[in-house]
Amino acid sequence: MAHRTIHFVSLGCSKNRVDTEVMVGVADAAGLELVAEADGADVVVVNTCGFIGEAKKESVDTILEMAELRTAGKVQKLVVAGCLSQRYASELEKELPEVDHFLGSSDMLKLKEVLGGSKDRMLVGNPASWVVSKADPRQLSLGRHFAYVKIAEGCNRACSFCTIPQFRGKQRSRAVEDVRDEVARLVDQGVVEINLISQDTVSYGRDLPGESDGAAKGKSLVDLVEAVAEVRGVRWVRLFYLYPETLQPRLIELLAEHPRVLPYVDMPLQHAADAMLKRMKRGHGIDRQKRVVEKLRKAVPDLTFRTAFIVGHPGETDAEFQELLDFVQWAEFERLAAFRYSDEETCTSYGFDDKVPAKTAAARYRKLMKTQKAIAHRKHKALIGQELEVLVEGVSDEHEYVQMARHQGQAPEIDGQVYLEGPEAETVQVGEIRRVVVTQAADYDLAGELLPRDESESEAATRRTQIAARIAKDQKKRVVLPVIGDISGR
Numbered sequence: 001m002a003h004r005t006i007h008f009v010s011l012g013c014s015k016n017r018v019d020t021e022v023m024v025g026v027a028d029a030a031g032l033e034l035v036a037e038a039d040g041a042d043v044v045v046v047n048t049c050g051f052i053g054e055a056k057k058e059s060v061d062t063i064l065e066m067a068e069l070r071t072a073g074k075v076q077k078l079v080v081a082g083c084l085s086q087r088y089a090s091e092l093e094k095e096l097p098e099v100d101h102f103l104g105s106s107d108m109l110k111l112k113e114v115l116g117g118s119k120d121r122m123l124v125g126n127p128a129s130w131v132v133s134k135a136d137p138r139q140l141s142l143g144r145h146f147a148y149v150k151i152a153e154g155c156n157r158a159c160s161f162c163t164i165p166q167f168r169g170k171q172r173s174r175a176v177e178d179v180r181d182e183v184a185r186l187v188d189q190g191v192v193e194i195n196l197i198s199q200d201t202v203s204y205g206r207d208l209p210g211e212s213d214g215a216a217k218g219k220s221l222v223d224l225v226e227a228v229a230e231v232r233g234v235r236w237v238r239l240f241y242l243y244p245e246t247l248q249p250r251l252i253e254l255l256a257e258h259p260r261v262l263p264y265v266d267m268p269l270q271h272a273a274d275a276m277l278k279r280m281k282r283g284h285g286i287d288r289q290k291r292v293v294e295k296l297r298k299a300v301p302d303l304t305f306r307t308a309f310i311v312g313h314p315g316e317t318d319a320e321f322q323e324l325l326d327f328v329q330w331a332e333f334e335r336l337a338a339f340r341y342s343d344e345e346t347c348t349s350y351g352f353d354d355k356v357p358a359k360t361a362a363a364r365y366r367k368l369m370k371t372q373k374a375i376a377h378r379k380h381k382a383l384i385g386q387e388l389e390v391l392v393e394g395v396s397d398e399h400e401y402v403q404m405a406r407h408q409g410q411a412p413e414i415d416g417q418v419y420l421e422g423p424e425a426e427t428v429q430v431g432e433i434r435r436v437v438v439t440q441a442a443d444y445d446l447a448g449e450l451l452p453r454d455e456s457e458s459e460a461a462t463r464r465t466q467i468a469a470r471i472a473k474d475q476k477k478r479v480v481l482p483v484i485g486d487i488s489g490r
Contacts (some may be wrong), residue, residue, distance in 0.1 A: 312361025
């Protein structure tokens with residue numbers, strides 16, 4: 001019986017999301033219809049994450065849930081793909097007989113073989129055998145106004161806590177022209193925001209043929225960013241996963257001055273104590289991190305700095321954790337993610353002594369996030385009354401009668417929303433870039449009054465005066481928009 005419908009579950013990071021979208025494209029080219037529910041789909045594909053314990057558990061739980069449908073005859077074929085099956089291929093093959101096929105982290109295009117009736121169950125290949133290209137039949141899955149674009153695959157770093165190079169392989173950068181052409185195709189589909197991602201974005205181009213440092217014309221990150229930003233129709237370009245090393249002056253200039261390169265930096269720093277950074281094999285100390293933060297703050301107006309830290313790594317002392325807290329309070333990051341260390345059996349840190357008890361790591365996590373919450377709230381409150389450019393996202397997931405958007409300092413999926421107020425909010429279209437005046441602020445979200453598209457200078461001045469007066473009145477009454485109050489504790 002021919003397969004007619006297919007359902008995808010995409011777990012893990014945005015890089016995984018791109019891989020899933022390639023498989024969606026493969027399925028579409030094969031004539032299958034994408035359906036929103038797994039129950040009743042002819043084929044179900046779970047694209048897994050195998051990075052840390054919590055992600056692995058989520059992946060296994062999802063596989064088992066889909067396996068129940070397979071056993072009950074509500075699904076004809078179950079396919080497991082991605083990092084978990086790359087990392088634990090033999091174990092999963094033995095322990096999950098309900099799974100029909102396994103694909104690894106570089107086997108997205110092999111889905112065509114599966115859908116074509118391949119008899120091979122284990123199709124996990126070399127993790128370094130593939131990197132996404134413009135030729136792949138990718139289909140967007142999160143809307144048509146923004147997209148993630150993977151510029152490289154794999155990683156050459158040797159961080160002691162990380163296993164990603166083991167199941168993603170060494171770094172493989174795409175050619176600038178290949179990325180640019182994919183971006184142009186995405187723009188033709190309605191995309192206006194491009195989010196450039198990879199495992200180690202700063203190192204883009206260093207592995208390209210004939211290059212040792214990626215500095216030659218046409219092979220550096222700067223050349224790539226410039227090429228993407230100049231594609232006709234691109235409005236926003238955002239950079240993710242920069243490593244805290246010396247940034248090229250031209251890259252900082254782009255962040256500071258280019259009208260379409262957003263003043264947004266995502267740079268996971270992981271820790272702030274010299275001894276911890278050394279154990280993590282980060283290749284630098286706190287002085288370099290401070291210099292990077294200071295240089296970016298000084299050079300890039302309206303910078304949004306997003307980072308990530310690990311607490312509870314083996315050997316982390318109370319004093320070292322306090323150094324981390326002190327650094328966070330000094331740097332005042334706009335966005336911060338924190339993770340409790342996951343003791344992965346194949347990472348270098350697994351063999352370290354002085355493991356931190358889980359309760360201690362959890363307490364440190366809560367204290368770090370409490371510290372960051374106060375910083376984020378203060379920075380959001382300072383935005384009240386300011387005028388911001390926002391990208392309209394559509395109807396809120398939490399409140400069907402409220403339209404939501406994101407400003408330049410809010411990346412998709414992870415950084416909160418701007419909820420739109422005022423009569424103009426009823427007329428917005430997804431993908432539009434509009435102006436708002438921020439009227440309310442919570443820890444992670446904002447509310448803002450949408451300004452009309454066309455107003456005379458005098459009308460605009462009058463409107464802004466009215467909004468300012470209303471903000472002052474509301475603050476005295478401590479009015480809080482319910483939609484923000486409902487979800488500000490995310």
